[in-house]
Amino acid sequence: xEVRELICIRCPLGCPLxxxxxxxxxxxxxxxxxxxxxxxxxxxxxPTRVVTSSVRVIGGDLEMVPVKTKQDIPKDKIFACMExxxxxxxxxxxxxxxxxIPDCAGTxxxxxxxxxxxxx
Amino acid sequence: MAEHDIVIIxxxxxxxxxAVAAKKAGITDILILxxxxxxxxxxxxxxxxxxGLHTFKEELTGPEYAARYIELAESENIPxxxxxxxxxxxxxxxxxxxxxxxxxxxxxxxxxxxxxxxxERPRGALNIPGYRPAGIYSAGTAQRLMNIEGFSVGKxxxxxxxxxIGLIMARRMTLxxxxxxxxxxxxxxxxxxxxNIVQCLDDYGIPLKLSHTVINIEGKDRLTGITLAQVDxxxxxxxxxxxxxSCDTLLLSVGLIPENELSKGAGVKMNQVTFGPExxxxxxxxxxxxxxxxxxxxxxxLVDYVSEEAALAGASAAAYIKADGxxxxxxxxxxxxxxxxxxxxxxxxxxxxxxxxxTVRFRVADVYKxxxxxxxxxxxxxxxxxxxxxxPGEMEQIVLKKDSFKEYPELKRIVVxxxxx
Numbered sequence: 001x002e003v004r005e006l007i008c009i010r011c012p013l014g015c016p017l018x019x020x021x022x023x024x025x026x027x028x029x030x031x032x033x034x035x036x037x038x039x040x041x042x043x044x045x046x047p048t049r050v051v052t053s054s055v056r057v058i059g060g061d062l063e064m065v066p067v068k069t070k071q072d073i074p075k076d077k078i079f080a081c082m083e084x085x086x087x088x089x090x091x092x093x094x095x096x097x098x099x100x101i102p103d104c105a106g107t108x109x110x111x112x113x114x115x116x117x118x119x120x
Numbered sequence: 121m122a123e124h125d126i127v128i129i130x131x132x133x134x135x136x137x138x139a140v141a142a143k144k145a146g147i148t149d150i151l152i153l154x155x156x157x158x159x160x161x162x163x164x165x166x167x168x169x170x171x172g173l174h175t176f177k178e179e180l181t182g183p184e185y186a187a188r189y190i191e192l193a194e195s196e197n198i199p200x201x202x203x204x205x206x207x208x209x210x211x212x213x214x215x216x217x218x219x220x221x222x223x224x225x226x227x228x229x230x231x232x233x234x235x236x237x238x239x240e241r242p243r244g245a246l247n248i249p250g251y252r253p254a255g256i257y258s259a260g261t262a263q264r265l266m267n268i269e270g271f272s273v274g275k276x277x278x279x280x281x282x283x284x285i286g287l288i289m290a291r292r293m294t295l296x297x298x299x300x301x302x303x304x305x306x307x308x309x310x311x312x313x314x315x316n317i318v319q320c321l322d323d324y325g326i327p328l329k330l331s332h333t334v335i336n337i338e339g340k341d342r343l344t345g346i347t348l349a350q351v352d353x354x355x356x357x358x359x360x361x362x363x364x365x366s367c368d369t370l371l372l373s374v375g376l377i378p379e380n381e382l383s384k385g386a387g388v389k390m391n392q393v394t395f396g397p398e399x400x401x402x403x404x405x406x407x408x409x410x411x412x413x414x415x416x417x418x419x420x421x422l423v424d425y426v427s428e429e430a431a432l433a434g435a436s437a438a439a440y441i442k443a444d445g446x447x448x449x450x451x452x453x454x455x456x457x458x459x460x461x462x463x464x465x466x467x468x469x470x471x472x473x474x475x476x477x478x479t480v481r482f483r484v485a486d487v488y489k490x491x492x493x494x495x496x497x498x499x500x501x502x503x504x505x506x507x508x509x510x511x512p513g514e515m516e517q518i519v520l521k522k523d524s525f526k527e528y529p530e531l532k533r534i535v536v537x538x539x540x541x
Contacts, residue, residue: 007318011173012422014314016508049319050169052181053295054267063270066167066183075323082295096187114167115183 006043010035019044048072052114053085055100060092060117067100068114073107080105092119125149125441126434127215127229129206129382132161133423134414134430135235136189141434142233143196147441151227152193152200153217159193159200160186161237163423165264168288170315174424185423209386213409230445231409231437234383234397235430238415240285241375250337253344259285259373266292274369278346279303280334282310282317284421284513286373291320293369300324301365304332304348306355309487311375311513313421333357334370343368376419386410393463394418400452401469401478402436403429409445411437418465418481421515425481449473453531460485460538461493462512469534471525481517482536484510493518496535497528510538 002021007014008031017040020027028040042048050072054064073081081104090100094117101111125147128135131154139152158164163171166182173179176188193200204219215227240258255274257265263285265271275298279286282305290300303321308331310317321328329348335357336347350361378396380388388397389406396417397405404411413433414426440447450472455464464482488510495503495518502524510516518536525531 007314009315009319010179012170012313012315012514014318014514049323050179051295052168053292054167054270056270062268064268066181066267068167068169068181078295082297086296096184114181115164116187 004044006040008036008039010039047075049075049078051078051081051085053082055085055088055090055111055113057094057117058089058091059119060094061120062115062117065090065094065100065117066114067111069104069107070110070112073104073109077105077107081107081111085111092117121214121226121228123228124151124230126151126231126233126437127227128152128233128235129209129215130154130161130235130237130414130416131156131159131200131202132235132237132414133163133186133189133426134237134416134433135161135233136186136193137427137430138233138235138411138413138434138437139198139200140189140192140196141431142438143198143434145435145438145442147438150198152198153204153206153215154200154202155205157203159190159202162260165260165267166288167267168292171423174422175427182423189427206382209382209410211387211407213386229409231411231440232386233430233433233437234380234388234405234410234412234416235414235433236379236382236416238376238378238419240372241377243372246280246372246374248334248337250346251340253337253339253342255339255343255368256337256370256372259283259289259371262369262371263289263292266296272296274298274367276301276367277369277371278334278348278365278367279371279373281305281372281374282312282328283373283375284312284316286371287312287316287320289371289373290326291324294324294326298369300326301367302326302348303328304334305330306333306351306374307331309511309513311373313513314511335362337370343370346370376415378416378419380416383410383412383416388412391463391467393457394465396465398468399466401466401474402439403433403466404436404440408447409437409440411440418463421513425515425517428479429481447473451531453525454533455480456533456535457482458535458537460488460491460510461536464536469520471522471528471531474522476523477519477521479517479519480536481515483512483515484538485512487511488538492539492541494535494537494539495520496533496537497525497531498533500528504539 163182163186
């Protein structure tokens, strides 16, 4: 049996988790909510993260529009996603939730805007 | 002179939540003054996620969290002035403002809510020897340059201080292709949230060196390198531990200071630990009708708690207007922070006129394991809760209920402290 000590990152409480892995059975203790259990399991089986960045805007009232992966993506795809995000440019206007890149780096997850940018 | 019932200084998360709460409490004549070109304050540059789990039960980025409150304020038709700098607040609650449209103007307020936030401790406050080349930024300045203005800040980075902004920027710069070589922290513990150490440093293999500081800065035009050294218990560099790092960028994440020049001008009594105003349970300062909330009151880790605190300040200001400023203190009790608790906010409670419950927020002085947080009403211990870990970087809170004071009619003092057993 493998035992791993983790810090939950799902909220700022930062609960110390103990994860026991026995074959495909994973048991999480130390969490204070169901999000912690989910995080503990995911973190040892297939860790994921939400990635945030910003993308250059053409013709907007802001230079950059902040963006995020709509859902969490596998940790090992973070830099592949960043490659695509860094090359991207969008034209104003942009609204929160607009898809900036559909299916980023083959993750099946889209990159969406997290701020409104007006056209000028 | 223009007159308003409530004037709110600052249109960040605290100012917006205060405005919405005051409006919901029935005050219509509200004005928000904001020095930036848009509402939302510092959240606009905090493009990472992790905001709003408490308030909205979902995980948002900073700009998304700000947008929720901006929408609320706009749907409530709360007036605001952008690009407007407040120069002074006097004891009669007359506010001197300046902007391009109105020039220099005075506004008279019946109640004022201070929501100016905080600013970063600069290099000048650290006394680091060495040259003064380009390439040294406070972490928040670098964050703004990258996330809002779209500049690339640097390629080889060292970060001094492990505050949350420094940790967030370590990840951000790594994602943008920079090499973050090390995060050095003077104290033997991190000043940031544990989760940020995990997801910003550990995820990317960035080393965190505790009890280390920068002892030299090199480079005449642009930064070329820095020297780190380990420090002893007295935070003095230990000879022989020096390590040189070549880098073109040094970020400083060495603490936040509430921005209270205006509060001081208004004659508000300040607290020597928080660097914010002293407040009672309604978040009213020592000056009647002037309230404070958010990072100008004390520096928070979580915007969710800023919003909660600010909503109380907004509701309290509304109640002050409705009562026409007539309010008597019935039974004020002092709150004392002792034995490992550095401060409390609020610093006093009117146990007769308080709401059903009051949230008392505080920070501890050091990292403690398996310690109790205790509350005493005069000499009687009324609460005793064990915590696995307490750290200065993580704000704690306790809730005191009005009912609990009934049995203590002569109560003079409430003590919040840590105890080993």
